[in-house]
Amino acid sequence: MKFxxxxxxxxxxxxxxxxxxxxxxxxxxxxxxxxxxxxxxxxPNFKFDYTRIxxxxxxxxxxxxxxxxLAQAPLFIExxxxxxxxxxxxxxxxxxxxxxxxxxxxxARLLSAAMKSVANIxxxxxxxxxxxxxxxxxxxxxxxxxxxxxxxHTFNGIISKKKKLAHxxxxxxxxxxxxxxxxxxxKYDFKEVNDTAKRITKIINKNFExxxxxxxxxxxxxxxxxxxxxxxxxxIGIGANPCTEGxxxxxxxDGKGNIIEMPEEIVQIMGNPLExxxxxxxxxxxxxxxxxxxxxxxxxxxxxxxxxxxxxAGILKDGEVLNT
Amino acid sequence: MPTKKSLVQNKxxxxxxxxxxxWKIINLLEANQLFVHSRNIEVSFTPEGKKxxxxxxxxxxxxxxxxxxxxxxxxxxxIGGHGGGKTSICKLLGRMxxxxxxxxxxxxxxxxxxxxxxxxxxGTLKLGELMQGKEIVSWRKFVIDFWKxxxxxxxxxxxxxxxxxxxxxxxxxxxxxxVQNISKFSxxxxxxxxxxxxxxxxxxxxxxxxxSVPISMPTSHDLQIILKGKDEKYSGYDELVQVxxxxxxxxxxxxxxxxDKIDCTTDANNIIHAIIREFTLCMRVDKGNIExxxxxxxxxxxxxxxTKANICNKVSSILSVRVAKDLxxxxxxxxxxxxxxxxxxxLVVNVAPYVISHRVGFTxxxxxxxxxxxxxxxxxxxxxxxxxxxxxNRKEAYDVLDKFRxxxxxxxxxxxxxxxxxxxxxxxxxxDPLIKTLNNKKYAEVAKEITAASKRNDIEILSKIKNELLExxxxxxxxxxxxxxxxxxxxxxxxxxNFKYKYWQDIWASIAVEFPELDELIKQSFEKRQTKQxxxxxxxxxxxxxxxxxxxxVNFGISGGSDALKLKKLIExxxxxxxxx
Numbered sequence: 018m019k020f021x022x023x024x025x026x027x028x029x030x031x032x033x034x035x036x037x038x039x040x041x042x043x044x045x046x047x048x049x050x051x052x053x054x055x056x057x058x059x060x061p062n063f064k065f066d067y068t069r070i071x072x073x074x075x076x077x078x079x080x081x082x083x084x085x086x087l088a089q090a091p092l093f094i095e096x097x098x099x100x101x102x103x104x105x106x107x108x109x110x111x112x113x114x115x116x117x118x119x120x121x122x123x124x125a126r127l128l129s130a131a132m133k134s135v136a137n138i139x140x141x142x143x144x145x146x147x148x149x150x151x152x153x154x155x156x157x158x159x160x161x162x163x164x165x166x167x168x169x170h171t172f173n174g175i176i177s178k179k180k181k182l183a184h185x186x187x188x189x190x191x192x193x194x195x196x197x198x199x200x201x202x203x204k205y206d207f208k209e210v211n212d213t214a215k216r217i218t219k220i221i222n223k224n225f226e227x228x229x230x231x232x233x234x235x236x237x238x239x240x241x242x243x244x245x246x247x248x249x250x251x252x253i254g255i256g257a258n259p260c261t262e263g264x265x266x267x268x269x270x271d272g273k274g275n276i277i278e279m280p281e282e283i284v285q286i287m288g289n290p291l292e293x294x295x296x297x298x299x300x301x302x303x304x305x306x307x308x309x310x311x312x313x314x315x316x317x318x319x320x321x322x323x324x325x326x327x328x329x330a331g332i333l334k335d336g337e338v339l340n341t
Numbered sequence: 342m343p344t345k346k347s348l349v350q351n352k353x354x355x356x357x358x359x360x361x362x363x364w365k366i367i368n369l370l371e372a373n374q375l376f377v378h379s380r381n382i383e384v385s386f387t388p389e390g391k392k393x394x395x396x397x398x399x400x401x402x403x404x405x406x407x408x409x410x411x412x413x414x415x416x417x418x419x420i421g422g423h424g425g426g427k428t429s430i431c432k433l434l435g436r437m438x439x440x441x442x443x444x445x446x447x448x449x450x451x452x453x454x455x456x457x458x459x460x461x462x463x464g465t466l467k468l469g470e471l472m473q474g475k476e477i478v479s480w481r482k483f484v485i486d487f488w489k490x491x492x493x494x495x496x497x498x499x500x501x502x503x504x505x506x507x508x509x510x511x512x513x514x515x516x517x518x519x520v521q522n523i524s525k526f527s528x529x530x531x532x533x534x535x536x537x538x539x540x541x542x543x544x545x546x547x548x549x550x551x552x553s554v555p556i557s558m559p560t561s562h563d564l565q566i567i568l569k570g571k572d573e574k575y576s577g578y579d580e581l582v583q584v585x586x587x588x589x590x591x592x593x594x595x596x597x598x599x600x601d602k603i604d605c606t607t608d609a610n611n612i613i614h615a616i617i618r619e620f621t622l623c624m625r626v627d628k629g630n631i632e633x634x635x636x637x638x639x640x641x642x643x644x645x646x647x648t649k650a651n652i653c654n655k656v657s658s659i660l661s662v663r664v665a666k667d668l669x670x671x672x673x674x675x676x677x678x679x680x681x682x683x684x685x686x687x688l689v690v691n692v693a694p695y696v697i698s699h700r701v702g703f704t705x706x707x708x709x710x711x712x713x714x715x716x717x718x719x720x721x722x723x724x725x726x727x728x729x730x731x732x733x734n735r736k737e738a739y740d741v742l743d744k745f746r747x748x749x750x751x752x753x754x755x756x757x758x759x760x761x762x763x764x765x766x767x768x769x770x771x772x773d774p775l776i777k778t779l780n781n782k783k784y785a786e787v788a789k790e791i792t793a794a795s796k797r798n799d800i801e802i803l804s805k806i807k808n809e810l811l812e813x814x815x816x817x818x819x820x821x822x823x824x825x826x827x828x829x830x831x832x833x834x835x836x837x838x839n840f841k842y843k844y845w846q847d848i849w850a851s852i853a854v855e856f857p858e859l860d861e862l863i864k865q866s867f868e869k870r871q872t873k874q875x876x877x878x879x880x881x882x883x884x885x886x887x888x889x890x891x892x893x894x895v896n897f898g899i900s901g902g903s904d905a906l907k908l909k910k911l912i913e914x915x916x917x918x919x920x921x922x
Contacts, residue, residue, distance in 0.1 A: 055734035056764035057650035081648045114645075115763055121643015 038087045039063050041096055045103035053111050061085045061107070070265075072288035075110045077121055083110045089285075091170050105160070105167040112152035117231065118144070130232040134239035138275055139246050142290040143239045146189070147231075149287060150221055154196045161197070168193055168201050175282045176205070179263065183280035184210055185249040189287070192218055216241055251278045267291050359588075359596050360680060363411065366437045366587050367403050373583050376430045378402050379560055385687035386679055394687060397679070404678070405554040405695050406430055409527065410438055412674040413597040413872070415667075416509055416528040416549060418494070418699055421556030423533055428492050431529040433584055435488035438527075438593060440586035449482035449489065453496035455540070462501055463516050478519040484508075487526055487590060494530040495539040502546050509549035524871040525594070544658060544700065551667040552692075553699035555718055591894070594870060594887030596677070598896050601872075603673040605684040611739050612686050613668045615732040615767060616693055616725065619652040620701065621659040622766050629659040637704030646766050650731070652724055653766060658702035667696050690729050694721040735761055738768045745779040746821060748788030755780070778818050787822055795829045803830050804879065804902040831881070835900040836909050839919045842867075843891040851911055856904075867895075880904040 061083035071086040118124035131140035157164040191207040191214035220237050265281045267289050370376045381398045409417035419427040435446040464480040508514050514521045634640045641647040641654040671692045672684045698721040713720045738761045741754040761768040794802040807826035810819045845867040853860040866873040866884040875882040883898035899905050
């Protein structure tokens with residue numbers, strides 16, 4: 018009689034589990050598409066990145082391709098909970114397509130507005146922060162229980178490893194509480210970010226449905242966020258000391274190869290706040306990837322006027338107009 | 342006098358007999374190993390009286406070639422390397438369908454080459470007459486023959502292409518001051534892309550070819566069958582047994598008439614619109630009117646609709662109205678071939694790649710990448726499947742449009758539509774603006790009046806509404822309402838009479854007495870094998886002359902208002918008339 022080694026069994030189990038999660042995510046995706054009345058998006062790349070460098074994100078410059086790292090999901094007993102979790106996250110990512118930024122030009126305008134107060138390199142953080150709050154509040158209007166449930170799971174997942182959150186992470190959760198008028202955690206003390214959260218949510222709530230105010234709102238929020246962003250995110254050089262414990266590093270999206278260090282929980286909540294994600298690939302030496310990437314950037318002359326925001330938004334590269 | 346039931350049965354028998362003949366041609370070509378090719382197409386369809394979609398496998402090349410023969414006045418491209426049997430299949434079909442000998446078919450083939458002059462293509466002036474100062478044209482066989490084959494059309498110079506363009510576009514050829522009308526033809530052209538000395542075919546020229554099929558080389562299994570077959574180089578074809586005449590031109594004209602009369606479901610109609618618009622629309626520019634900025638050249642960067650599931654970012658050209666018409670014509674032909682009485686959505690989807698692939702400019706990147714490697718037909722098939730899925734997803738929006746067309750749209754319907762506007766290019770650019778123009782009281786009132794009059798079969802009111810609309814230029818979206826009136830009037834009044842050609846003068850005389858203004862037009866309609874429509878304000882006559890021998894069938898359709906009723910009564914009295922439907 019031949020026994021399988023423990024390693025073989027666990028690998029098989031892992032693959033089975035991944036297959037199960039892929040199926041459940043597929044169900045959640047179909048449901049989310051239907052909710053949005055079938056936008057023309059292709060099936061997400063379902064990945065299993067156990068280092069959790071990748072999360073859930075949508076990539077404008079890759080024809081709005083959504084990536085979902087299913088390994089990010091907390092451990093659930095019930096399959097329905099997995100579907101629920103993936104559904105909420107799929108709805109969020111589709112929200113970036115359907116609602117904000119909606120297209121590359123709006124993205125560039127919002128980045129441009131953010132750059133009036135924060136360094137260019139940090140502008141995507143502000144835009145992502147603003148866009149996430151808008152999308153999730155819209156979703157909360159329709160699915161309050163699901164949204165709260167997901168936020169609580171994310172919060173509990175972080176708090177189980179770390180007693181005190183970074184201020185920026187606290188701010189995100191507190192903003193959700195204020196915008197949704199619901200408590201994410203009854204005991205956690207958000208008093209250090211409470212005033213800032215109040216100021217931000219007041220801006221968001223005023224004429225909430227009016228998307229023509231987004232640029233103005235982004236500009237105002239960027240000014241408020243400036244000190245906290247500068248405290249939370251650190252620009253470091255290549256070859257700098259190893260990452261601080263509880264922090265993680267990501268490439269910036271300005272095409273200059275800068276690296277930014279940030280608390281891990283920010284990535285857990287927002288994905289990479291510096292995305293476009295695929296700029297990581299551009300900085301590699303893969304010529305095909307570069308060429309293909311170049312094809313997706315803009316040629317439209319007016320975009321030159323946006324300069325850096327257009328680079329960040331994925332419609333210009335290195336200030337040059339690129340052919341596709 | 343035959344009863345109406347027996348006439349309908351006769352009609353079905355006749356139709357089935359003709360269909361059997363067409364299948365016999367396909368079978369003979371395969372069974373006699375005249376054209377061996379094992380590639381098939383899966384045709385999805387809903388059999389009559391059933392709800393479930395079924396699939397049938399048909400030989401791809403033979404079926405597509407046959408569709409071109411049974412769709413009226415059609416032109417087809419056969420694309421492939423040398424020795425694949427492109428020209429042979431055109432000749433064999435010509436022999437079996439028209440009854441002409443292979444030698445006669447061969448004699449009217451045009452072989453493309455760069456020095457082909459107008460004289461060799463179209464005709465020459467008769468020398469004898471020219472000496473006397475008269476310019477009389479002696480037309481080439483290619484021009485006057487029904488079955489037309491152009492071999493290696495991409496070797497024709499742009500000048501020769503222009504001459505053909507006029508033939509295909511207007512159905513007439515001009516030489517000196519003479520004009521030859523080509524009212525009925527079936528045209529096949531071959532292209533060998535690898536040929537030396539070829540010219541690029543312009544988009545407008547390619548657009549004149551309604552359908553195309555790539556001819557790939559036979560497989561090993563096909564070759565085994567081919568090599569076991571008869572060596573026609575040694576013994577030639579046995580035209581009586583191997584390549585017999587199966588149809589007559591009269592038969593084919595009757596088939597054309599039946600094909601033309603096949604109905605189209607709303608779904609099929611809508612998917613045709615969807616295909617055309619998905620390939621043509623762009624959020625940023627009018628693709629038909631730009632030269633530099635195109636998809637694949639920066640146009641789509643950062644666009645909301647630049648997604649993998651959209652078609653707009655993969656196509657640099659537009660699809661013309663001609664494509665829409667061809668989609669309908671070839672779908673009808675396929676429906677007839679499959680013995681279906683309606684064109685349904687799956688049939689359009691099956692036919693579409695063959696109608697579209699040769700006339701679309703694609704962006705190179707995806708087309709040339711795996712798994713297509715430049716195969717336009719396979720790429721188009723996948724895009725069409727995408728269009729189908731997207732169409733089914735937005736079906737609710739079409740239902741909303743239909744409601745507004747009937748004047749029955751509500752605020753809730755508008756809210757439903759709004760959910761699609763953000764992310765669906767067709768809803769955003771076509772359906773939503775159209776619904777906004779239909780959403781007004783005036784339009785809704787008249788639309789409801791038309792519905793009510795149709796239910797009551799009230800031809801007079803329908804005619805009255807139509808005539809009022811014709812005179813009111815400012816009425817919002819009156820074109821839509823006039824079309825509805827026309828459709829209803831047609832449905833309520835259409836009667837088709839059949840008679841033998843030998844009685845045409847009796848019919849002509851009867852009509853001329855009561856309708857003297859139609860005298861000359863009716864006479865002209867019977868002059869040769871042709872299909873003609875005669876329109877007056879209150880009357881539409883469709884005459885299909887399948888041939889000019891005594892027993893050739895003439896289909897005589899009448900529809901319209903009070904004049905139509907008067908004419909119908911007149912025709913009914915004739916003793917030789919067989920009412921068809």
